[in-house]
Amino acid sequence: MYSLVLKVGPSVSALVVAHQLPDFSQRIHAAASAGFRCVEAAWLYDSELQELQSAREAAGVEVVLINTPPGDVMAGDLGLGAVPGREAEFRQGLDMAIKYAKALDCKRIHLMAGRVPVGSHRTAVAKEMEAIFVQNLTYAADILSKKEQVLESIKTVGKSVRSELSHIKLYGAEKERKS
Template sequence: MAPLKLCANISWLFTELPDFSQRIYAAASAGFQAVEAAWLYDCDLQELQRAREAAGVEVILINTPPGDVKEGDLGLGAVPGREEEFRQGLDLALKYAKALDCKRIHLMAGRVPVGSHRLAVAKEMEAVFVHNLNYAADILSKEGITGLIEPINTRITDPRYFLDSPHQAAAILEKVGKPNIKLQMDVFHWQIMDGNLTQNIHKYFPIIGHVQVAQVPGRNEPDSAGELNSSYLFNLLENLDYQGYIGCEYKPLGSTKEGLGWIKDYCTRSK
């Protein structure tokens, strides 16, 4: 079994450095061959291109723009009445993805509108999401890019996020039915919402297009104290022959570099 490939989420790691381009260099210096990020849209695209090429790393994943953060947006994919803004955001994400040779875009679902009850708007939001995902699938397929949807837990992280469980996501993906729209598995969110990780990973593995890791409940290094056994989970993914990257999307307990010992331990065990 080949060891899993790890990529640094530079929205979470190397935040000691203010600039994303600097974080790309830092990730490469730390041994990462790939990076991912949430939103790079405040950065100069040419500068990011230069950093990626000079550092020799791949950019694995970016998110669609969140919308109006000051007004409480966190993605627009499932938000009724915001379809045109979603398309504009997709265009921007595609521009950055193509320039950075990034082959995955997380199509963020967004939050249940303020003042609305989740159950009352669930069907409408799902219909909007399915419609937007079908649109995105056609656009992205022309560029060889995979769209991803990610459940985010509503118990700790974001109580109003629309997409909050792997089961809900899988049902939506079945309705979309496009091979280039897949499931993004963040084990942090899956554990908090549903647990049962072994069975859920086996069940949904065929539709998983990307994986992210962090410990529960603190969202720190995978080997820090918490509920998850990272060695077991990595071994499970190895046995399933997972070929993609594992995004390291966690909050370092200290400096990023000080917390990277778990990667050396994993690589040693995998030899």
């Protein structure tokens, strides 16, 4: 018999109080004070990792999901996973996300696919963007498998990869690789 346990927590990046609590660690404490035992953290890379670790531990909450870095949000980026010509930035962001996930004991990373580049038409770049996203997902799976971590789920809707359904699951602490 299988059982499914859903963990629901607020996105401390998008809390209504975010404008009142600009410090990310304050939002983690606010979520805990409101009775949440877990949180997701979409936009956490402006905060020092040690500060986030301390806040998570002090608040006693579990971080259940983080996003890969979005790129340059001021320029309209919302992820780099499928953006043509930004593969190197995606890989750097994945490395950073893995570092943060491990430090926060977070088991899921949402790979942010991104938006259609400014000046491009969706139908003109859709196939290229999907191919790049699949390439980047394959890269991510390879990186994580070398760390004895696995790609959790790649779900598709129709024939296109949907970023909000694609996650990488990190399995606990890194184990020693067998020779």
